[in-house]
Amino acid sequence: MLAQFTLPIGPFNFSIKTDNTAVVKNLSSLYGDYHFSDDSPFIDFPITITTRSLVRRFIKPQVDFFLDEFAPFKPLPKDQSFAMLEWGMNWCITTQAHQFLIFHAGTIEKNNKVIIMPAEQGSGKSTLTAAMVYSGWRLFSDELALISVTDELVYPCTRPINLKNNSIDVIDNFVDNAVFSTIAKDTHKGTVALLKPPKASVERMFEPAPLHCIVFPKYVANSEAKLTPINQIDTFQQLIQHSFNYHILGEQGFHLIASLLKNVACYQFEYSDFEQAKKLLSSLVD
Amino acid sequence: MPILIQVLSEPKKLQNLTMSQWQVLLSQAKASQLVGRLNYLMDIQNYTKPSYVKWHLESAYKVAEKQRKQAIVEFLEVPSTLKNATSTLIFLKGAAYIAKNLPCSFGRTFSDIDVLVKKQELRKIETILKFSNWLKTNVDDYDEQYYRTWMHEIPPLYHETRGSVLDIHHNILPSTNKHQPSADKFSTTSVFIEDVGNIDTLDDTDLCIHMAVHLFTESEFHHGLRDISDFDMLLRHFQKHDKRFVEKLIQRAQYLGLYDYARLAIRYSHIVMSTPLSSTTLESLQSNSLFVTFFEDFCFCNIFKPNHSSCRNWKMGLAEFLLYWRGHILRMPLKLLLPHLFRKTYKRTKDYFKQDKDLTQLP
Numbered sequence: 001m002l003a004q005f006t007l008p009i010g011p012f013n014f015s016i017k018t019d020n021t022a023v024v025k026n027l028s029s030l031y032g033d034y035h036f037s038d039d040s041p042f043i044d045f046p047i048t049i050t051t052r053s054l055v056r057r058f059i060k061p062q063v064d065f066f067l068d069e070f071a072p073f074k075p076l077p078k079d080q081s082f083a084m085l086e087w088g089m090n091w092c093i094t095t096q097a098h099q100f101l102i103f104h105a106g107t108i109e110k111n112n113k114v115i116i117m118p119a120e121q122g123s124g125k126s127t128l129t130a131a132m133v134y135s136g137w138r139l140f141s142d143e144l145a146l147i148s149v150t151d152e153l154v155y156p157c158t159r160p161i162n163l164k165n166n167s168i169d170v171i172d173n174f175v176d177n178a179v180f181s182t183i184a185k186d187t188h189k190g191t192v193a194l195l196k197p198p199k200a201s202v203e204r205m206f207e208p209a210p211l212h213c214i215v216f217p218k219y220v221a222n223s224e225a226k227l228t229p230i231n232q233i234d235t236f237q238q239l240i241q242h243s244f245n246y247h248i249l250g251e252q253g254f255h256l257i258a259s260l261l262k263n264v265a266c267y268q269f270e271y272s273d274f275e276q277a278k279k280l281l282s283s284l285v286d
Numbered sequence: 287m288p289i290l291i292q293v294l295s296e297p298k299k300l301q302n303l304t305m306s307q308w309q310v311l312l313s314q315a316k317a318s319q320l321v322g323r324l325n326y327l328m329d330i331q332n333y334t335k336p337s338y339v340k341w342h343l344e345s346a347y348k349v350a351e352k353q354r355k356q357a358i359v360e361f362l363e364v365p366s367t368l369k370n371a372t373s374t375l376i377f378l379k380g381a382a383y384i385a386k387n388l389p390c391s392f393g394r395t396f397s398d399i400d401v402l403v404k405k406q407e408l409r410k411i412e413t414i415l416k417f418s419n420w421l422k423t424n425v426d427d428y429d430e431q432y433y434r435t436w437m438h439e440i441p442p443l444y445h446e447t448r449g450s451v452l453d454i455h456h457n458i459l460p461s462t463n464k465h466q467p468s469a470d471k472f473s474t475t476s477v478f479i480e481d482v483g484n485i486d487t488l489d490d491t492d493l494c495i496h497m498a499v500h501l502f503t504e505s506e507f508h509h510g511l512r513d514i515s516d517f518d519m520l521l522r523h524f525q526k527h528d529k530r531f532v533e534k535l536i537q538r539a540q541y542l543g544l545y546d547y548a549r550l551a552i553r554y555s556h557i558v559m560s561t562p563l564s565s566t567t568l569e570s571l572q573s574n575s576l577f578v579t580f581f582e583d584f585c586f587c588n589i590f591k592p593n594h595s596s597c598r599n600w601k602m603g604l605a606e607f608l609l610y611w612r613g614h615i616l617r618m619p620l621k622l623l624l625p626h627l628f629r630k631t632y633k634r635t636k637d638y639f640k641q642d643k644d645l646t647q648l649p
Contacts, residue, residue, distance in 0.1 A: 042305055042338040046313075068313050069595060098345035248352045 003027075006041070007034050010157040010205050011146070012097070013041045014089065018049040018081075020063060026082040026181040030160045030194060033202040045092045049085050051075075067092055080184040083192045086162060090143055093157065094244040100146040100155065101253050102244040106217070107140035107154060108132050113212035113285040114154040116145040117269070118242035121189070124219035127167040130195055131274040132281065134175040139201035144244075149252055152259065153208035158201050160194035168193045174274060213284050214239070214266045225276035227267040227284075235266040288597040290314040291590075294515050295560040297327040301334075308339045314592035318511045321346035322393025330389075350393045357384045360399050360450050362482045367418045371410040375486060376402040376474050378455065378496060382487040383516070385477050390519035394512075398442055398451035402469060405456040408440065412454075419446040428629060436462050458496065459503060463617055467544055472496065490531070491538040494520050498551030499544055505613020507589045507606070514590045517551050518559035525562070532567055549573075550582065557583075558590045585609050 002019045005027050018024060048066040052075065056062040061078035064071050065088040072091060076084045094102055105118035106129035119125040126142040133139035140146075140154060142161040147154050160181065163171055168191065172178055179196035214235060215227070239257055240246050246253045265284070271277040289311045293299045303311065315321045325343035328335055335343055357380070365375055377385055380396035403411055420443040425433070433441050438457035444450065458467045475489040488496055494517065501513045524531040532552060539548035553571040555561040573579045588605035591597050614627070 040306075042309060044338075044342070068316065070317070096345050097341065098348045099341040248348055250352060250355065 005031070006043070007031055008041070008205075009034070009089075009159055011100075011155050012044045012093065012157070014092075015043045015046045016049065016085065017047070018085075019051075020049050020078070020081050022079070022182055023049050023081050023085060026194070029179060030181055030196045032196075033199050045089070047085070047088065047092070049081055051078075076187075079182075080187050080192075082181050082194065083162075083184045083187055086160065086194060089159070093144060093146075097146070098245055098248055099150070100148055101246065101249055101256050103145040103147070103239065104143065104242045104244065105145040106142050107145040107156075108137040108281075109140055109154075109156075109209050110137050110282065110285045112209050114140065114209045115213045115215055115281060115284065116154065116211065117215050117217045118145070118239060119217055120242075122164070123217065124167070125217055126162050126164070127170060128217050128219070128271070128274075128277060130161045130163060130167075130171045131174055132278065133161075133198055133201060134171075134178075135274070135278050137281075138204060139197050147211065147256065147260070148208070149249065149256055151208075152210070152256065154211050155208045156201070156205045158197050158205040160197055163193050163195055165190045171195060211260055211264055213264055215269045215281070215284075216267070217269045217271065219272060220270045221272055223270050223272045225269075225271040225273065225280045227269055227280060230266050230268055232261045232266065235261060288314055288592050288594075290318060290320065290592045291511070291558065293324070293327075294320070295518075295558075297331060300324065300328055300331075303336075305336070305338065308336060310596050312339060312342055314594045314596060317594040318592045319395055319509060320512055320515065322350040322395060323390075323512075323515065324393075326389075326393035346395075347393045350395050353395055354384050354391065356448070356450055357381050357399060358479060358482060359448065360452075361385065361479050361485050363448075364399070364401065364452065365485060368411055368414060371414050372403055372407055374402070374404055374474070376472075377485055377487045378402055379500075382493055385479060385485055385487050386493075388520065389523050390516045394516070398453045400453045400455060402455045408454070408456055412440070415443060415452075420444070420452060421446055423451070426633075428633075432626070436460050458499060460617060463503065465499075465543065465546075467499070467542055471542055490524050491535045492542075494524070494535055494551070495539050495542060495544055495548055498539075498547040502547045502550045503613060503616055505610045505617065507609065508593070511590050511592055514551075514555055514558055518555045518561045521552070521555060521561050532563060536567075536570075550586070553582075554586045554590060557587060581608075585612070 002021065003017070003024045005016045007014045007016065016027065046068050049063055050066070051057045051062060052064045052071070053062070056075065062075035063078050063081040063084060064075045065073055065084050067088070073084070073088065103116060103118050105116040106125040107114060107116050108129060109115070117125050117128065129139070129142040139158050139161070140156040141159065144157050145154060146157055168180070168183070172180070181194040183191060183193045185191050216238060236257060243253070249256070271280070289307060293311065312321065315324055321343060325347040328343065360381070361377070368375060378400040380391070380394065381399045381401070383391035383394065423442050423444055425441040430441060433439070438460050439453055439455040443452045443454070445452070456469070458469050458472070459465065472492045473489050474486045476484045476486055478484050487493070497513070497517060497520070501517070521532065528534070535548060535552070536545065539545045549571050552561070552563070552567070556563045556568065573582065584601070585605045585608050588601045589609055591602060
């Protein structure tokens, strides 16, 4: 093995072993601000990125993702290895961390108030999250909203932001000195690059905060930014659709959502321009 | 001895483990699908769980509890769907442990719900299930043919909306097997499930024997340790209520012509998991042949281990190899076995070269 990294990411400790130079390079540049105070913490997810088959090291090179010794996925082409690591880390969390109710949502915070933005793949939630966290919001996650079933707070899972296709250029233009991973082309999600998270968010990744607002974002070309309130029943239904483990938590999940919805406002959110989006979202927490 | 086996046979060792011991224990338990069971063992004793490992244990338990609820839904749904098609419908294995509320059902995950029906009613059952949203899983023509000709079960079905997987057995073992216990001889018992009503499952001794038969005709022991731990928990539980349970179990197995399987299960449950047994019982459990005893001890003592690098060695590899062949030879005569293995190897090789084409299964 070429290298081993131990990464604290919010409530989880990952260790990543790899012999893949691209993974080492990307980890060093995108996770440069992460460190442990402790020498040997408890590792929740020991991950290895390597190539299982000797043949596949040389012919049409591939990589495998292992959680401990278990490979949950089929191998992927080698140029997607860093993206595979990020997807695999999401898989670890969403399939095992049932101390949280987990939504597929961009999650940001300002003034100790969290907004979660649940949305489908390709709806622009990561792009919107990226733009907001480089405009003064704190990054919790661009993919996962982790809401604790015990204290009902939202926990940060601060990691690089997953951008696809045109979003990569859009964010590159919007953010000064944005740091990206190497670009993976022709993945099942198209062209993918990961954006380094803001340092201020990484430094505060152990600080949870209460949920303030649920916003279902939708990018509509050339539209004026607009918030439309929606009722609790519709929100409830949509939230279930965007949840990874509602079906596992069952009753506990039901009561958690019911309790959250008593105190939070819910909106549909249409936008096309980041400046307008910024103003409108900030108005929710000021 | 692997730490996982130490704590399963003596749960009080779960107190006062260090962080590095927990790190190894959790890896072994995850590889053996026994994390939920550790959580159960700690909960019934009220042991304190260290904060770093608590959520791992409880998450696995939540997944198992979800499956328990799903099984209870099927206790209602399957019999009501099939009420006009079956004269018997007996829940087996994991579903039976849940139905009987046995200690080994808590924190235990399983992939399908097993039921036993009469072979002559199979056709009607399949037709009704087909029209009640139970769909066929992806099984190719060769496998389908193989199931139909030789197996004691039909290819698994899954429910379109509920997602449950149903394994329908019409016999105890494949018809190629050397021993052919008759399913009719197994005795059933009816249990009451809240909000559901009565459903049928095997009675206590036969449940253990059925489990022993399946475990000791396997050729691959992916869940070997989990299964022998199940058996250990079954024996400990039943012995608590009936001191002569093991004797009865042995007599019953002799009557069914399945003594050999019961013997193996009790012996290795005792050797591996330290199931308490009287010394007279223990002595009676050896094979008559010294060579057979040596072979069995080597294989089973090495196979019932966590499938994890922290305890893997050459002996485990050799035991895997020997048991693979033992299982296949028990299951079918060579003239069937060789073409079958050839076919499987060919298919595996073909799939390996095909795999580049479909890579889109990641989240």
